[in-house]
Amino acid sequence: MSHIEIDDLTITYETADQAGRFVAIDRLSLRIERGTFVTLVGPSGCGKSTLLLAVDGLIQPAAGEVRVDGTPVTGPGRERAMVFQDFALMPWRTVIENVRLGLELHRWRDGDPDRRAQRFVELVGLAGFERHHPHQLSGGMRQRVGIARALAVDPEILLLDEPFGALDAQTRETMGYELLRIWREQRQTALFVTHSIDEAIVLGDRVVVMGKDPGRIVDALEIDLPRPRTLDMADSRQYVEYRRRVRSLLGPGDAAPQAGSA
Amino acid sequence: MTSPPRWAVSCLSVASVLAAWELAPRAGLVDVTYLSQPSLIVRSGIGIIATGALWRHAAVSLQEFFAGLLLALLIGVPGGLALGSSRRMRRFLDPPIMALYAAPRLALLPVLVVWLGIGLASKVAVVFIGAVLPIVINGAAGIREVEASLVLAARSLGAHRIDLFTKVLLPGSLPAVMAGVRLGVGRGILGVVVGEMYVSQVGIGNQIMQLGSSFQIDQLLFYTMVVSVFGLAATTAVRRLEERWRPWSRER
Amino acid sequence: MSGSSGGWRASLGSGLASFTVIAAAWELGVVAGVLNPFFTSRPTAILSALVEQALTGALLVNVRVSLGEFLLGFGLAALVGVVLGVLAGWYRTVEYALDPFLWFLYSAPLIAFYPIFVIWFGLGAWTVVAIAFLLGMPPVMANTLSGVKRVDRSLVRAAQSFGARDRDLFLHVALPACVPMVMAGLKLGVGRALTGVVIAELFGATAGLGFAIGYHGQLLQTTEMMASLLVIVALGVAATQGLAGLERRFDSWRTGPG
Numbered sequence: 017m018s019h020i021e022i023d024d025l026t027i028t029y030e031t032a033d034q035a036g037r038f039v040a041i042d043r044l045s046l047r048i049e050r051g052t053f054v055t056l057v058g059p060s061g062c063g064k065s066t067l068l069l070a071v072d073g074l075i076q077p078a079a080g081e082v083r084v085d086g087t088p089v090t091g092p093g094r095e096r097a098m099v100f101q102d103f104a105l106m107p108w109r110t111v112i113e114n115v116r117l118g119l120e121l122h123r124w125r126d127g128d129p130d131r132r133a134q135r136f137v138e139l140v141g142l143a144g145f146e147r148h149h150p151h152q153l154s155g156g157m158r159q160r161v162g163i164a165r166a167l168a169v170d171p172e173i174l175l176l177d178e179p180f181g182a183l184d185a186q187t188r189e190t191m192g193y194e195l196l197r198i199w200r201e202q203r204q205t206a207l208f209v210t211h212s213i214d215e216a217i218v219l220g221d222r223v224v225v226m227g228k229d230p231g232r233i234v235d236a237l238e239i240d241l242p243r244p245r246t247l248d249m250a251d252s253r254q255y256v257e258y259r260r261r262v263r264s265l266l267g268p269g270d271a272a273p274q275a276g277s278a
Numbered sequence: 279m280t281s282p283p284r285w286a287v288s289c290l291s292v293a294s295v296l297a298a299w300e301l302a303p304r305a306g307l308v309d310v311t312y313l314s315q316p317s318l319i320v321r322s323g324i325g326i327i328a329t330g331a332l333w334r335h336a337a338v339s340l341q342e343f344f345a346g347l348l349l350a351l352l353i354g355v356p357g358g359l360a361l362g363s364s365r366r367m368r369r370f371l372d373p374p375i376m377a378l379y380a381a382p383r384l385a386l387l388p389v390l391v392v393w394l395g396i397g398l399a400s401k402v403a404v405v406f407i408g409a410v411l412p413i414v415i416n417g418a419a420g421i422r423e424v425e426a427s428l429v430l431a432a433r434s435l436g437a438h439r440i441d442l443f444t445k446v447l448l449p450g451s452l453p454a455v456m457a458g459v460r461l462g463v464g465r466g467i468l469g470v471v472v473g474e475m476y477v478s479q480v481g482i483g484n485q486i487m488q489l490g491s492s493f494q495i496d497q498l499l500f501y502t503m504v505v506s507v508f509g510l511a512a513t514t515a516v517r518r519l520e521e522r523w524r525p526w527s528r529e530r
Numbered sequence: 531m532s533g534s535s536g537g538w539r540a541s542l543g544s545g546l547a548s549f550t551v552i553a554a555a556w557e558l559g560v561v562a563g564v565l566n567p568f569f570t571s572r573p574t575a576i577l578s579a580l581v582e583q584a585l586t587g588a589l590l591v592n593v594r595v596s597l598g599e600f601l602l603g604f605g606l607a608a609l610v611g612v613v614l615g616v617l618a619g620w621y622r623t624v625e626y627a628l629d630p631f632l633w634f635l636y637s638a639p640l641i642a643f644y645p646i647f648v649i650w651f652g653l654g655a656w657t658v659v660a661i662a663f664l665l666g667m668p669p670v671m672a673n674t675l676s677g678v679k680r681v682d683r684s685l686v687r688a689a690q691s692f693g694a695r696d697r698d699l700f701l702h703v704a705l706p707a708c709v710p711m712v713m714a715g716l717k718l719g720v721g722r723a724l725t726g727v728v729i730a731e732l733f734g735a736t737a738g739l740g741f742a743i744g745y746h747g748q749l750l751q752t753t754e755m756m757a758s759l760l761v762i763v764a765l766g767v768a769a770t771q772g773l774a775g776l777e778r779r780f781d782s783w784r785t786g787p788g
Contacts, residue, residue: 072434092434104431108449108523117445118435169435287626295631312650373545374552381763382725385740387732388747388755393569464637471639472729483642487733490645498645506638513637 017086019050019205020071020173025080027066027231040066042230043080050172053199053206055220057213057262063231064209065101068175071207072098084173094122097166098175101182103158105150111161112137112146118169136164139198156187163198174199174206181211188212192219196245213262217255218245225265235265311493318496319503326500331485336504338481342398343470346405350462354410355455358417359448368418379411384469387476396477404469409462413455420454421447456520460513467509571753579757588742593761595738596727599655600765603662604723608716611667615674615715619708620700625675632675635668641729648734658730658738666723673715677708713777720769728762739765 025044028037041063048054056064069075071082073091082089084096097118105114112133119129126132137146140160150158159179166174179195180188192215199206210216216223220239227234239258241249249255296316303310310318326332361367387404394400424447432446474483482501489498553573559565560572567575583589618625643664647657681704689703731740739758746754 069430074430074433092436094436096434098431098434100427100431102425102427104425104427106428106446106449108452117432120445121432121436121441165435282623282626284626284629287623288630291627292630369544370548370551373548377545377763377767381766382721382728384725385728385732385743385759385762387729388743389752389759392747392750392752392755468639468641472641475641475644476732486642487645490648493649495646495649498642502638502642505642506634509639510637 018047019085020046020048020207021081021083021086022046022048022067022071023081023083025067025070025082026078027063027070027075028078037078039230041070041077042232044232045080046224046233048205048207050205051203052221053196053208053219054222054224055208055210055216056224056226057210057216057266058226058231058234059228059266060211061231062226062228064226065177066231067226068098068177068207068209071173072096072175094169095171096173096175097169097171098177099159099162099166099179101178103150103155103162103182105158105161105165107150110147110149111142111153114150114161115164115168118165122169124169133164133168136168137161139167139201140164141194154187155183156191159183159191160194163195167198167202172204174204176206176208178209178211180215188215193245195219196243200244213259213266214250216262217241217258218250223258223262225262227267237261237265311495314495314499319499322494322496323500323503326497332504335480335482335485335501338398339470339474339483342401342473342481343405343466345398346402346469347409347463347466349402349406350409350413350466351459353406354413354458354462355417357410358414358455358458359421359443359451361414362418362421362451363443363447375411375415379415383407383411384472387473390473391477396479401470401473401478401481404473405466408465408469409459412461412465413458416454416458416461417451420451420458423454424450453520453524456516456523460516460520463512463516464509467505467512471505568750568752571756575753576756576760579753580760583754583757589761591737592739592742592758593765595655595735596731596740596762597765599658599731599738600662600724600727603659603727604666604720606659606663607666607719607723608670610663611670611715611719612674612712615671615712616678616705616708618671619675619678620704625679632668632672635664636672640664641726644730644733647730653734653736655735658727658735661726661730662723663726665726666719669718669722670712670715673711673718674708677711677715678704680711681707709780710777713773713780717770717773717777720773721766724762724766724769 023045025041026039027041028039031038044063044067056067058064066075070077071089073082073089073093073096084093106117109117112130115133115136116129119132124132134146137143140163142157142160142164145153145157150161153161159182162179176195180191183191196219208216208219210219217239222236222238224236225234226232237258241252241254299313300316302308303313303315361371384404386407387400390400390403394403428446428450429442432442437445470481471483471486474481475487476483478484482505486498486501489495489501556565556570557573560567560570565572580589583592614628618628641661644657644661647660651657651660685703685707686699689699694702727738728740728743731738732744735741739762742758743755743762746752746758
């Protein structure tokens, strides 16, 4: 049994003018094994974020099912935690209070929530910034808070919805490697959505390519690069081949243009 | 297009008006009974303070004002937040609320007097009606201002309805609520004064009417100034609170 | 607050629906003995009182008096407000000079000037007009000022690059661009001016809707009071909606947020 099983998932939205239903995802099936880092790449509107929301139990499918360890998902749960593209930090809470949010909501009884939150603040490299407010932090730092917040509730599954999409290219790259460093501690099952082919390959054990109209899976690639991933891997022949394949799966002019890469 | 500094021009403008006001009656251009004079106003003001009359009447007005404001807060804040959270309630209650907001609510004064008599209660009611609407309207808008992704994030972390309200929607809409309170304070002050002018035996509004009918414009204007200053102080205080709770959104 | 989807017809529809429900509940409340009709009256009684007033011509007289005072007072307020607002928005010095007075008009309880106006104009229509003017003017002026001041810099620069001089900038860029703000100010001013009319009539007039409310109030005639009140509220809503409609016509060329 896979850790996450997505079976014939169909998700629809009502269109704004109520003219009908828009099919965001059409009979999508996917299996994700425990402890793997799976990246989802696809063009805008292919439903990748929607898929993530469904796995987190924040939206209900029209048909099909998501199962975690065999149990169907009906709503959010402690074993799943999400990191958002726009950080979604409570602006009135300090860094440590934000990280603590999940612990408060789950009525954490396993030790002092503040001490636990502090650990994760340090883990993501923000020691010393505990009493800062989000508006005093840079984009990269805010996302670190978002990651810390997700990790604090000790999830088995990490869902990351284009977490670095709002950051500049430089910070994006750094944060990617930071994320891997943090992920290596516990090796949660991770589902990472991105626009960027490079990000998908560098970070993932497996790249799942999605298409749109309607949202569905086109194909998937196993990435056989050794961990820990390093910068110079991008020059290897293997990497270039992966890149070419993902590119061709995505079709012409779909994924975001890559700044500077081959 | 360089212009002289703001301070200078404003002060000069006010000073010249005050000077003209003071000098015109002296020069015989205007009858002082119609316009009074700054010097007379100051003199009568001192008298009013010295005899304790100011405090006597201000106490009553302040009582009515704060009672009405408190009521407006107690009912308006939860009411506005509840309204903002429910789309169906909004669609139903929107038109009457907006109509009440636009309508001349002070016209309700006679009705309130019939219901509550000529004492404190009717004034408190006027203050309440004036203050509660901006609080409700702003509270409802404030809830909708809270970013959707914050709600999503909280739900993802396991928040249910109550937690969602207390930990996300409430703190998130606080700045808007404060803005509503600020507007409510202004309308409340107006309500007290007009209410007392219409029917009352004591209070600043009552004084204003009495002094008017006895042609004592200098004292009347002094009371008007007092109310203005209080209003300014009150709204500034609320604005300070508003700013304190809003440091994060300044950068938006 | 009502969204743009469905437009004003939908909001009018839902508005009428809510009012009907409230009126029905009110009537039922009286019938069921929950509400004391002495204090609250009832929709059916109010309606028949209105009809009666209309038939005897009393309604028409009151409406005409109040409406006349309102139109005169608000008309003056709009005129003076816009002129002063434009001048203050365009000339920095004028703005600095007028600023303290505008602040005062906004923060003082202007109704307190009623007794002074009575001394100047007597207990008649002119006092009412004066109060309406005094109350209606500040928002018009403040919004006009703001509208002229906040003209999009890029529009100004573009016009200047095409050779516009100050006078052209004023006539062809600033004036048209400030219209939305002026309309917003007018909408605010309408409510305040109408309030002024009603209050001033309440305090000491011999005709008009405000006077009617006070008169019937003193006689504890709740129904007639409510009837006049209803007419005033209806007038206020009509005026605001009318201006909103006008605003929408001007809004059609507005690009950008809002």
